[in-house]
Amino acid sequence: MAIAVPAGLLFPEALLHTHWFAVLATFVAINTVMYAALALAKILPKVNPSDWIRKRNERSETRSIDPGSTR
Template sequence: MIPNVVGPAGILLPESMLHTQWFAILATFVAINTVMYAALAVSKILPKLHRPSWLRRSHERAETRSIYPDGPR
C-alpha cells in the first residue's frame, strides 16, 4: 500500500533535495539551455542581414577583365 503524503500543494521534492550539488548542476543546465533556445528563437524572428554592396564578395574579381576599363567586374 502506498503511504499518503500530506503537504502543501505543488511541492514535489523535499527542500533538502533542492540544496544538493546535483540539483544545482541540473538547474544550471536548464538555465543555459533556456537562454540558448531563446537566443535561437529571437535570431529566427529577426530579418536576415545582408552584406553591404560596397564589400567585395569572395567570388568577385579584384579587377575587371573587360576591354572597357570602367566595365563591370
C-alpha cells in the same frame, strides 16, 4: 487510493541544496537561454554586411536598361 496534494508535488528542501540539483538547474538555465536566442534569431531578418559596406569593384549607379532595378 490516491492522496491529494493541494500544492502539487513537493520535494524536501534538502534536495534543493544538493550538487546534482544545482547542475541540473544550470543545464536548464543554459538550455532556456539558448532556445530563446535561437528563436529570436529566427524571427529577426537576415543581416547582410555587404549591404552596408561598398566594395571597390561595385558601381555607385546601376547601368541596367531597367531604371527600377537596384543592381
